[in-house]
Amino acid sequence: MAKFSPSKSFAGNEDPLDVVLRPPPDETPDVRADRLRREAEAKKVSDAIDESIRQEKAAWKKNKSLFRLLLLGQSESGKSTTLKNFQLTFAPQAWAAERASWRAVVQLNLVHSINFVLDALAQEFTANPPARPRTGVSPFSTAAPASAQHSTASSPDSPTGPSLADGIADTSVPLKFTEKHALLKLRLAPLRHIETDLRKALGAADLAGEGALGPGSMRATPFDEPYAPSGSGSASVRSVRSADLCLRSNRSWKDALHMQYHGHGGHGHGHGHGVGSREGALTPGSERDDATEVIAGCREDMKALWEDEVVREMLARQRMRMEDSAEFFLDDIDRIASRTYEPSDDDVVRARLRTVGVQEYQLKFENVAGVDRSISREWIVYDVGGARSSRAAWVPYFEDANALLFLAPINCFDESLEEDRNVNRLQDSFVLWKSVVGSKLLRRCIIVLFLNKYDLLAKKLKAGVPIKKHLSSYGDRENTAPVFAKYLHQKFREQHKEYSPEPRSFYGYVTCVVDTKATASTLSSVRDGLLQQHLQRADLVA
Numbered sequence: 001m002a003k004f005s006p007s008k009s010f011a012g013n014e015d016p017l018d019v020v021l022r023p024p025p026d027e028t029p030d031v032r033a034d035r036l037r038r039e040a041e042a043k044k045v046s047d048a049i050d051e052s053i054r055q056e057k058a059a060w061k062k063n064k065s066l067f068r069l070l071l072l073g074q075s076e077s078g079k080s081t082t083l084k085n086f087q088l089t090f091a092p093q094a095w096a097a098e099r100a101s102w103r104a105v106v107q108l109n110l111v112h113s114i115n116f117v118l119d120a121l122a123q124e125f126t127a128n129p130p131a132r133p134r135t136g137v138s139p140f141s142t143a144a145p146a147s148a149q150h151s152t153a154s155s156p157d158s159p160t161g162p163s164l165a166d167g168i169a170d171t172s173v174p175l176k177f178t179e180k181h182a183l184l185k186l187r188l189a190p191l192r193h194i195e196t197d198l199r200k201a202l203g204a205a206d207l208a209g210e211g212a213l214g215p216g217s218m219r220a221t222p223f224d225e226p227y228a229p230s231g232s233g234s235a236s237v238r239s240v241r242s243a244d245l246c247l248r249s250n251r252s253w254k255d256a257l258h259m260q261y262h263g264h265g266g267h268g269h270g271h272g273h274g275v276g277s278r279e280g281a282l283t284p285g286s287e288r289d290d291a292t293e294v295i296a297g298c299r300e301d302m303k304a305l306w307e308d309e310v311v312r313e314m315l316a317r318q319r320m321r322m323e324d325s326a327e328f329f330l331d332d333i334d335r336i337a338s339r340t341y342e343p344s345d346d347d348v349v350r351a352r353l354r355t356v357g358v359q360e361y362q363l364k365f366e367n368v369a370g371v372d373r374s375i376s377r378e379w380i381v382y383d384v385g386g387a388r389s390s391r392a393a394w395v396p397y398f399e400d401a402n403a404l405l406f407l408a409p410i411n412c413f414d415e416s417l418e419e420d421r422n423v424n425r426l427q428d429s430f431v432l433w434k435s436v437v438g439s440k441l442l443r444r445c446i447i448v449l450f451l452n453k454y455d456l457l458a459k460k461l462k463a464g465v466p467i468k469k470h471l472s473s474y475g476d477r478e479n480t481a482p483v484f485a486k487y488l489h490q491k492f493r494e495q496h497k498e499y500s501p502e503p504r505s506f507y508g509y510v511t512c513v514v515d516t517k518a519t520a521s522t523l524s525s526v527r528d529g530l531l532q533q534h535l536q537r538a539d540l541v542a
């Protein structure tokens with residue numbers, strides 16, 4: 001029987017690989033140099049591969065511990081308000097530390113709304129001047145003259161109710177302006193400068209030239225072209241605004257304010273640079289805080305203006321849509337227009353600042369008992385500007401997003417977009433939702449829907465605005481908030497199912513994000529659900 005005899009080369013203790021790779025014994029210097037060069041190149045490639053594997057692992061680890069949430073939806077859908085709820089619910093200490101810095105923002109909201117009413121008044125005066133001065137008329141009298149009371153049509157608890165929302169105000173009787181209105185307008189004139197000062201203090205000035213002040217500038221009249229509805233032939237509420245409350249970002253207005261308070265060194269040496277030309281005008285809590293002083297000085301006049309029935313009727317007739325939070329602040333002038341005013345949690349949640357661009361926030365969870373602490377401690381939340389011109393800027397954030405919270409305001413079925421009056425706001429939300437759920441870039445993203453502003457929907461429907469008139473597909477269903485919310489929930493759900501590139505779960509909530517208590521509980525379950533889903537996916541990928 002033939003015996004197996006190993007070839008000589010593989011005999012003994014020699015490493016077979018080494019034998020193969022060993023340079024030939026008769027290698028010339030040129031061949032050797034060539035071989036070494038090739039080996040060095042191969043090593044470079046191998047090192048590069050190792051490095052890329054290392055980076056991938058690090059990115060995965062980072063991704064795993066950093067959860068990225070995108071807040072999307074049209075302008076004024078409630079994205080920034082939802083972000084504030086996240087902070088209030090999950091990072092209460094950081095929230096409390098920042099609350100005082102919102103004072104100037106709340107003051108700006110209030111002053112902005114008063115100036116908005118004064119603008120409307122000025123326009124009315126041009127066509128319908130106030131009656132000749134009468135002696136003994138005080139601007140503080142809340143009772144309107146008998147003639148004016150006679151001419152008003154709105155209900156007391158809903159000054160901008162059916163007549164505003166549905167465009168059925170009786171304009172045949174002229175509004176009766178009196179000397180009281182002229183006097184109020186005059187006495188409240190200093191608030192113009194205060195608004196400018198506050199905007200500057202909050203860093204709004206550097207937005208000039210970006211078109212960021214939006215379509216309704218201070219010069220825009222409340223008598224712009226009426227909205228021509230595209231489909232139903234029904235009137236929609238016009239979005240006529242005075243200059244938008246628009247600042248670049250959360251961080252930058254806080255920085256700007258810090259500069260105003262503490263000077264450019266930013267360390268509290270008491271050399272406030274003031275606002276406009278007034279040195280130290282915004283140093284908080286000091287007698288030099290001009291804004292607070294002037295606002296407090298105007299308190300009674302502001303109240304008299306806002307509570308005046310002729311003024312309310314004027315707003316209803318002009319079908320003006322003020323900021324959603326305007327009434328909240330205007331109804332609480334006594335508290336806000338005070339020298340000792342400090343913002344409450346609700347004030348901060350309601351304070352409106354339009355978001356410009358994409359703002360990134362680090363949300364550090366305090367006191368959480370998370371499913372997995374390594375991924376529940378810190379989230380990156382992206383809050384975007386929702387106006388049409390801002391939407392292209394969202395796309396680069398799609399790829400890395402783990403989850404997306406889409407806000408659709410459901411009270412706006414009879415309103416048009418501020419940036420395009422021919423587009424119904426609800427229709428815009430539908431179209432946006434369709435493209436978000438259908439996006440291939442977002443196919444692995446967990447999507448949560450908030451059908452928001454339920455309170456405003458309920459108020460509008462209670463005032464008698466007919467849904468069917470603006471949304472013919474609604475048919476003869478009940479004109480009530482619960483039925484309409486359920487109907488929309490179903491519609492959004494159907495689109496989600498139809499357009500998602502891959503099957504995925506639908507999470508839909510009906511919300512009112514200015515209700516911080518209810519929102520806290522919704523956000524807790526959203527957070528737990530998101531983390532659970534995220535972990536399941538991570539297990540599949542890892």
Ligand SMILES: Nc1nc2c(ncn2[C@@H]2O[C@H](COP(=O)(O)OP(=O)(O)OP(=O)(O)O)[C@@H](O)[C@H]2O)c(=O)[nH]1
Nearest residue numbers: 075076077078079080081325352355386453512513
């Ligand atoms: N009553 C009521 N007001 C709401 C609700 N949600 C948001 N608001 C108000 O609506 C206004 C707009 O809310 P934001 O959160 O600033 O809207 P946004 O989506 O961030 O808007 P952009 O920054 O312009 O894209 C603010 O005045 C909020 O206080 C709600 O559920 N009910």
Ligand SMILES: [Mg+2]
Nearest residue numbers: 079080354355
């Ligand atoms: Mg915003």
